[in-house]
Amino acid sequence: MSDRASDIRVSPATGDDGGGEVRYLSQADLEVPTHQIVAPDGSYDDEAIPDLDDEELLDLYRWMVTDRVFSRRMVNIQRRGELGTFGSTRGQEASIIGSAFTLTPDDWLYVGRAWTPMFMRGASMEDMILFWRGIEEGQEAFAKVNAQIAISIGSHLPLVSGIAWGMHLDDADAIATAYLGDGATSTGAAHEGINLASSVGLPALFYCQNNQYAISMPYEKQSGANTIAQKALAYGIDAIRVDGQDVLAVYDAVSSAREKVLQGEPVFVESVTYRLDAHTTSDDPTRYRADEEVDHWESHDPIERYREFLKSEGLWAEIDHDAIVDEIETEFDEALAAANAMEERAVAEMFEYVYDELPPELVRQLDEFEDLLERRPEMYDFIEQRPKG
Amino acid sequence: MQATIVQAVNDALHGEMERDDRVVVFGEDVAESGGVFRATDDLLEEFGNKRVVDTPLSEIAIVGGAAGMAMYGYRPVAEIQFSGFLPPAFDQLVTNASRIRWRTRGELSAPMVVRMPYGAGVRALEHHSESLEGAYGHIPGLKVVIPSTPADTKGLLTAAIRDPDPVLFMEPKRIYRSIRAEVPEGEHEVPIGEAAVRREGEDVTVVAWGSMMPPTLEAVDEGDIDAEVIDLRTISPMDTETIVESVKKTGRCVVVHEGPRTLGVGSEIVARINDEALMYLESPVERVTGFDTPVPLLSMEDFYFPHPPRVLDGIEAALAE
Numbered sequence: 001m002s003d004r005a006s007d008i009r010v011s012p013a014t015g016d017d018g019g020g021e022v023r024y025l026s027q028a029d030l031e032v033p034t035h036q037i038v039a040p041d042g043s044y045d046d047e048a049i050p051d052l053d054d055e056e057l058l059d060l061y062r063w064m065v066t067d068r069v070f071s072r073r074m075v076n077i078q079r080r081g082e083l084g085t086f087g088s089t090r091g092q093e094a095s096i097i098g099s100a101f102t103l104t105p106d107d108w109l110y111v112g113r114a115w116t117p118m119f120m121r122g123a124s125m126e127d128m129i130l131f132w133r134g135i136e137e138g139q140e141a142f143a144k145v146n147a148q149i150a151i152s153i154g155s156h157l158p159l160v161s162g163i164a165w166g167m168h169l170d171d172a173d174a175i176a177t178a179y180l181g182d183g184a185t186s187t188g189a190a191h192e193g194i195n196l197a198s199s200v201g202l203p204a205l206f207y208c209q210n211n212q213y214a215i216s217m218p219y220e221k222q223s224g225a226n227t228i229a230q231k232a233l234a235y236g237i238d239a240i241r242v243d244g245q246d247v248l249a250v251y252d253a254v255s256s257a258r259e260k261v262l263q264g265e266p267v268f269v270e271s272v273t274y275r276l277d278a279h280t281t282s283d284d285p286t287r288y289r290a291d292e293e294v295d296h297w298e299s300h301d302p303i304e305r306y307r308e309f310l311k312s313e314g315l316w317a318e319i320d321h322d323a324i325v326d327e328i329e330t331e332f333d334e335a336l337a338a339a340n341a342m343e344e345r346a347v348a349e350m351f352e353y354v355y356d357e358l359p360p361e362l363v364r365q366l367d368e369f370e371d372l373l374e375r376r377p378e379m380y381d382f383i384e385q386r387p388k389g
Numbered sequence: 390m391q392a393t394i395v396q397a398v399n400d401a402l403h404g405e406m407e408r409d410d411r412v413v414v415f416g417e418d419v420a421e422s423g424g425v426f427r428a429t430d431d432l433l434e435e436f437g438n439k440r441v442v443d444t445p446l447s448e449i450a451i452v453g454g455a456a457g458m459a460m461y462g463y464r465p466v467a468e469i470q471f472s473g474f475l476p477p478a479f480d481q482l483v484t485n486a487s488r489i490r491w492r493t494r495g496e497l498s499a500p501m502v503v504r505m506p507y508g509a510g511v512r513a514l515e516h517h518s519e520s521l522e523g524a525y526g527h528i529p530g531l532k533v534v535i536p537s538t539p540a541d542t543k544g545l546l547t548a549a550i551r552d553p554d555p556v557l558f559m560e561p562k563r564i565y566r567s568i569r570a571e572v573p574e575g576e577h578e579v580p581i582g583e584a585a586v587r588r589e590g591e592d593v594t595v596v597a598w599g600s601m602m603p604p605t606l607e608a609v610d611e612g613d614i615d616a617e618v619i620d621l622r623t624i625s626p627m628d629t630e631t632i633v634e635s636v637k638k639t640g641r642c643v644v645v646h647e648g649p650r651t652l653g654v655g656s657e658i659v660a661r662i663n664d665e666a667l668m669y670l671e672s673p674v675e676r677v678t679g680f681d682t683p684v685p686l687l688s689m690e691d692f693y694f695p696h697p698p699r700v701l702d703g704i705e706a707a708l709a710e
Contacts, residue, residue, distance in 0.1 A: 082513050084687045134512070134687030151515045152474065153446055186445035188477060214446045216422035222445050288421040347692050354682050361651065365680050369692075372702055382696035 042308025091276030094302035098250025106174035125335035154184035157193025164204035183214025232268035244273030397542035416468030452478035458671035473516030474508035504519030506562035520648035544579025546638035559602035673710035677703035
């Protein structure tokens with residue numbers, strides 16, 4: 001009999017065999033605090049402010065505004081038919097920026113709903129526009145900065161654990177981070193990915209943005225668990241629950257988590273936030289959520305909350321908000337122009353990269369297809385390359 | 390009544406839920422929001438939240454849960470939001486749903502339906518556009534059905550819900566709303582496992598299904614070809630007889646499908662023709678298919694699936710020799 005099997009008879013913590021009485025472990029017995037530094041009214045405890053210099057504090061603001069402007073512009077061009085389906089991040093700026101601000105370029109990043117972290121790592125807005133236009137070069141650019149976007153919900157968690165496994169074998173001074181949503185925590189892949197990280201002891205950070213909805217499904221129906229954070233305990237890893245509308249609290253929590261993860265102790269972070277816009281531009285949220293609820297969250301804007309903090313710290317005077325917005329708008333305009341100028345691509349690109357070396361059957365299919373396109377130019381009546389959406 | 394394919398899905402669900410209170414509809418976003426394509430619109434209001442249920446984001450639980458519920462005696466109709474999200478649940482189809490009857494020597498069975506929109510052409514994100522009916526048709530014990538008209542959608546889905554075996558019901562989302570046609574009111578059942586001859590002809594047999602029916606019919610019209618056009622309708626079990634009888638008459642055949650060519654359904658059709666009608670063939674059977682590549686992201690997806698000129702090219706190749 002293994003040691004573990006013999007341990008089953010008694011509580012590992014107390015050695016107490018329960019005295020024959022059935023005792024339940026209950027979520028109700030568990031206190032799950034939510035880490036917060038700046039309260040919704042803008043008040044805060046000086047002592048709790050993370051160790052960031054003024055420039056970094058201002059950067060947090062600039063990136064949050066970048067995130068907001070980018071989402072707005074993307075939704076706008078989608079409505080003009082210049083983009084495929086797009087998922088806005090409005091309302092989640094503090095959650096996204098505060099967490100990504102803790103990562104280094106060597107850390108791997110696999111996101112669900114979070115685009116600006118790609119810019120923070122050096123990808124361009126043009127790359128992101130290309131991605132949402134369904135042009136493969138966007139993903140290529142993200143891969144160059146150790147980052148990817150996962151479309152299949154939850155499927156990336158085992159992948160992130162695998163990347164972390166490689167880092168573990170290499171003794172790398174870096175971590176692998178999976179951004180996921182509340183919905184993803186219901187997928188089988190998420191459970192298996194987190195469990196793997198826990199069982200091997202991998203430098204993986206699971207950063208869950210609980211934005212309250214998986215398309216139409218509110219978190220209360222997504223799971224019977226009181227919080228997502230506490231699910232980590234079942235895997236044997238530590239968790240933090242943080243106010244995702246408080247950028248400093250998010251930064252503080254994820255910084256702390258990252259240090260622990262670097263030691264090979266995976267951490268799960270639940271960031272409690274809210275998706276103000278629709279799930280995607282194809283979604284109509286008025287079918288499943290009340291206006292009052294959205295109004296409530298609109299009035300608890302994470303950027304405004306942080307602005308109050310900057311004012312209290314005397315840093316607001318150093319910010320020209322309109323100039324920041326203008327700068328981002330200009331960057332977006334230039335990115336859009338560059339994306340629009342992208343040349344028409346060759347049909348061979350559909351076949352490239354399926355394998356390292358194109359197998360003979362694929363060579364044959366490509367040759368036949370190119371021949372067909374030449375013989376029957378009427379094919380182009382049915383083909384729209386849609387570089388502009 | 391005139392209806393689209395997606396309306397026909399809704400009509401069949403209404404009809405069967407009314408007829409049989411064991412029918413339970415569930416999946417992601419099917420209740421409150423009526424499904425992302427509105428296929429389950431109004432069901433929650435009519436049948437309540439015990440029979441129309443929003444599930445967590447859990448494909449494995451949706452398909453495995455349907456199998457369990459069916460074993461217990463209910464008639465679950467589960468929705469997978471996009472066919473690209475079925476692969477996590479592939480295990481439940483292969484390991485459980487399709488084998489329960491066989492495993493228990495008929496003591497238990499899994500009379501369930503998994504519905505899902507499939508196919509390219511709606512400018513969706515990655516994983517939303519695949520046509521993997523070949524992979525699912527490979528699973529013994531699982532029936533795979535793909536309608537192409539509103540009337541067949543209602544009739545086949547009704548039959549699928551009443552079927553004693555698990556049915557994967559693949560809905561061609563590219564033509565969800567582009568076709569509006571007459572759908573019989575009230576009860577309407579179309580038998581699973583029977584192909585339909587959409588057009589009779591003498592020169593060549595063209596076999597297609599689902600989203601490939603409109604470009605196939607367009608190609609035949611465009612080329613003014615005396616083709617016998619067969620809508621397969623059921624991938625598994627396949628109606629070999631209708632295909633073979635037609636090929637014996639025409640001596641030529643083209644198979645059109647959107648999924649990848651290698652080990653695709655077309656391969657199986659060619660093999661069956663070889664088995665049963667080889668000596669009638671006047672030319673090799675042509676395949677017009679998707680490529681052995683992932684479906685490209687939206688900017689190039691129009692290149693991927695067979696359009697009428699490609700279908701016509703295949704038909705002319707079959708006729709040339």
